[in-house]
Amino acid sequence: GAGVSQSPSNKVTEKGKDVELRCDPISGHTALYWYRQSLGQGLEFLIYFQGNSAPDKSGLPSDRFSAERTGGSVSTLTIQRTQQEDSAVYLCASSLGNRGSNYGYTFGSGTRLTVV
Amino acid sequence: SQKIEQNSEALNIQEGKTATLTCNYTNYSPAYLQWYRQDPGRGPVFLLLIRENEKEKRKERLKVTFDTTLKQSLFHITASQPADSATYLCALGSSNTGKLIFGQGTTLQVKP
Numbered sequence: 001g002a003g004v005s006q007s008p009s010n011k012v013t014e015k016g017k018d019v020e021l022r023c024d025p026i027s028g029h030t031a032l033y034w035y036r037q038s039l040g041q042g043l044e045f046l047i048y049f050q051g052n053s054a055p056d057k058s059g060l061p062s063d064r065f066s067a068e069r070t071g072g073s074v075s076t077l078t079i080q081r082t083q084q085e086d087s088a089v090y091l092c093a094s095s096l097g098n099r100g101s102n103y104g105y106t107f108g109s110g111t112r113l114t115v116v
Numbered sequence: 117s118q119k120i121e122q123n124s125e126a127l128n129i130q131e132g133k134t135a136t137l138t139c140n141y142t143n144y145s146p147a148y149l150q151w152y153r154q155d156p157g158r159g160p161v162f163l164l165l166i167r168e169n170e171k172e173k174r175k176e177r178l179k180v181t182f183d184t185t186l187k188q189s190l191f192h193i194t195a196s197q198p199a200d201s202a203t204y205l206c207a208l209g210s211s212n213t214g215k216l217i218f219g220q221g222t223t224l225q226v227k228p
Binding site: 004031040043045050056059093095105106107109110 | 163207
């Protein structure tokens with residue numbers, strides 16, 4: 001597609017429910033990233049996929065968070081047993097290479113998650 | 117731990133002036149640094165990239181400097197316009213990983 005597409009754009013869920021957030025990166029981009037941004041805060045790294053390599057999961061805040069990337073394209077971020085502190089905007093980005101030294105990220109518009 | 121500092125206070129300037137935003141970092145030796153613009157309700161948009169061996173990079177009205185001794189990058193917007201009003205994020209990356217570490221951003225308000 002022309003850009004990075006994320007769905008849904010907004011999600012309100014009850015505490016304790018599971019949610020799935022979807023990211024459709026730019027075709028041909030080998031790298032895909034998930035970040036989250038709380039109100040007035042910077043971007044917090046969650047997870048990074050590069051081609052067929054094992055993902056860098058070092059930013060996932062707890063084992064309730066997981067992500068997968070199928071066929072080197074679409075990615076799904078799953079949050080199990082959601083908590084109120086999970087409320088944030090979840091941003092997905094993709095890039096051409098595995099090192100940002102040559103390429104910037106293209107971000108989607110994000111999914112705003114509200115846990116009530 | 118790695119830390120990136122951007123001025124948390126909003127920067128207010130008059131149209132036509134040069135805006136200068138600062139990004140400082142500690143406990144990190146980045147191979148490159150990127151600047152992004154973020155508008156409310158939108159994802160960040162990539163603006164410029166500068167590598168550790170580059171002192172300065174320009175793109176239209178934008179200029180970025182990178183001083184690895186001072187551990188600082190300056191981001192300049194010349195002849196600023198109200199449309200430049202946004203939050204600007206700096207991000208650092210290393211040579212052995214593809215992920216970026218972002219600062220909290222500085223909000224720029226350009227008044228007509």
